[in-house]
Amino acid sequence: MGVMVIDGFDLPEEGLEKVDHIGILLQRVADGDRAAFxxxxxxxxxxxxxLILRVLVDRSQSEEVLQEVFLEIWQSAARFTPNRGQGRSWVLTIAHRRAVDRVRSSQSSVDRDVRAGFRDMDVAYDHVAEKVELKMEGRRVVDALAALPDAQKEALTLAYFGGYSQSEIATLVGAPLGTVKTRMRDGLSRLRMEMGVDK
Known part of the structure; x- marks a missing residue:
């Protein structure tokens, strides 16, 4: 029986079961295996x-955050628990969390600058206002996502921040396609409600 590796999963050609290839590698990384890393x-x-670039938009900040993500993976791979989820999801969750942390940190920095009155006067007002507005909107989305049940949050995060199709998400989370569609529909509905947006 042949085995195909698709996006971090070993899928037997007969489709009997999937093996979490990334999860296995992470366990080796936890033992200091550089090749596995x-x-x-x-x-x-x-x-x-x-995923990070979708959250931050800024390419250079995204590159910095990517380095932080893989440093964290190298240092804390032992925290990955195979029976609690797939290795791939664990890595992408770290990436998303780091990106969101960077947005929050940037927002705090903007808030401090405004309070202290150290705004750079050479920067066009419209540009500053637009950046602040985008960051505030991003924060609203992140806060609203945090209020969703885990299954809905995971499906929406993988779709909108990870760029996965519904069928790819179904494969990743090990759920039927119909279940993923329901989670996304219900999650979007609740997200709109949390953000006070009309349908």
Missing amino acids: AEVYDALSARAFG
């Missing part, structure tokens, strides 16, 4: 970068 990086760095 390189494999995790090769498999997921592009996907993680895309």
Whole structure:
């Protein structure tokens, strides 16, 4: 029986069961295996970068955050627990959390600057206002997402921050496609409610 590796999963061609290839690599990383770490990086760095870039928009900040993400993975791979989820989801969750932390940190910095009156006068007002507005809106979305049940939050995060299709999400989380569609529909409905947005 042949085995295909698709996006971090070993999928037997007969479709009997999937093996969490990234999870296995993370367990080796926890033991200090540099080759396994390189494999995790090769498999997921592009996907993680895309997710981070969607949150931050700024490319150079996204590159910095990506480095922080993989440093954290190297230092804390032992915290990955296979029976609590897939290795790939664990890595992408770290990437998303780090990106959100950077947004919050940037927002705090803007708030401090405004309070202290140290706004750079050479920067056009419209540009500053637009950046602050985008960051505030991003924070509203993050806060609203945090209020969702885990299954809905995971489905929406993978779709909108990870760029996955519904069928890819179903494969990743091990749920039927119909269940994923329901989670996304219900999650979007609740997200609108949390943000006070009309349908």
